[in-house]
Amino acid sequence: MTATMPPQTETVLEFPDNRLLIDLCGAYDAHLASIEKALEVQIVRRGNQLSVLGDTGAVSQAASVLNTAYARLEGGRTVEQAEIDSLLRMGDTEVGTGSRQGDQIEMPIGEAIEIQTRKKRVEPRTAAQKAYVQSLFDNELAFGIGPAGTGKTYLAVAVGVSMFIGGHVDRIILSRPAVEAGEKLGYLPGDMKDKVDPYMQPLYDALNDFLPGKQLAKLIEEKKIEIAPLAFMRGRTLSNAFVVLDEAQNATTMQMKMFLTRLGEGSRMVITGDRTQIDLPRGQASGLQDAERLLTAIPKISFNYFTSKDVVRHPLVAAIIEAYEADAEA
Known part of the structure; x- marks a missing residue:
């Protein structure tokens, strides 16, 4: 035939x-x-x-x-x-999951959404990214969940810088759980700051993309921008601030509850994470998964999801993520 x-x-x-x-x-x-x-x-x-x-x-x-x-x-x-x-x-349009109820949002990729920072304009490239950025401006609490390279943290920090220079918030607070992934903190040289800073480096990298070096150093010195491990958030009330918790899949349930209840008047909070990269000890529940289970029915909390199609790093990154996803489903 x-x-x-x-x-x-x-x-x-x-x-x-x-x-x-x-x-x-x-x-x-x-x-x-x-x-x-x-x-x-x-x-x-x-x-x-x-x-x-x-x-x-x-x-x-x-x-x-x-x-x-x-x-x-x-x-x-x-x-x-x-x-x-x-x-x-x-293609020319993409369906992205944007709301807390998982509504499908169809947005033309050609439609521009831009974030203005001191060093450059940042533009989300996929429909899911656009829906995510829009939700950061529209909601006081937003979650960005998906694989590495999809711009979850980068876009959140860009929006934070934009809101800060626009006078909408008084400070930016960026945090991460200092969870060990194969290397013990105690084995690293230096004092506590020296041990913790490598975990925070991706946040410094993002800020350096959006603010001039001298201005960034001055803002950090004045505590207008804070970068600290999640454990340092206990007992604080974060008012008039743009707050980002990165790598939230490595926060425990109690840590997540503690962090979410720090939200104060005039603040916005963004939680980002990747459910496939949990580094917590075996048997320890991820606070991100619990938050997703418990909070989806609460109005004004946005859950935004990304897939390998939203990866904006090297094209091989998307292929690698798809290979691991296919293996997990096999």
Whole structure:
């Protein structure tokens, strides 16, 4: 029996601004090459037109990616390889889980949501990320749950910096559980700060992306920005602050309850975590899982979920996460 070949289609796309077309194609047509490889299509450039040839469904998706990327450029935004990879994973729209009730939110990727910081503008790249950022502005308590590389912490810190420089909060407080993952704290050299700081380094890295070095150091010295282990939060009331608890899957049930009840007047709190990377001792319940079970029915608490499709690091990271997810389901 002879296998039937899928129908071949050719679509011609016209882009009137040749300068934007150059950016759309990428250096040495790298963006076009990525689309060709991912969707198994052929793209030929003729003047200000791109001809896309291949399977009907793939041609339609390639055209959608190209049109959405061009619309970004027309809006004054950039198109880097990461944006092309994101559009290839999602197409022109993506359904993301955004509300506490798990409602499906369909958002066009081309629609811009930007976070302004002192050093740069930050733009969520996927629909789930956009729903997450929107929930951070709309809710006093929000959860971001999903695998590594999906921007949960990075976007939360960006929103915190934006709200701080806009005068909406008086300070930023970033925290993490100092849970050992194969290496004992006591074995590390130095005093307690020296031992704890490596656990907090991802939070410092995010802040350095959004604030000039001297200003960041001054704000930390003035306690306008605090970065501290979760254990240091006990007994405090966090008022007029933007508070982030990162790696919350490593908080115990009692620690999570303690942290959540620190929320004070005029504050916003964000809890981020990855349920697949729990480093607590065997038999110890994760406070993140308990919070998810207990709090989903409470109004004004947002639960936002991410998948491997929302990974914005190297494309291999998404493939690695998908491989582990498939193994867990086997």
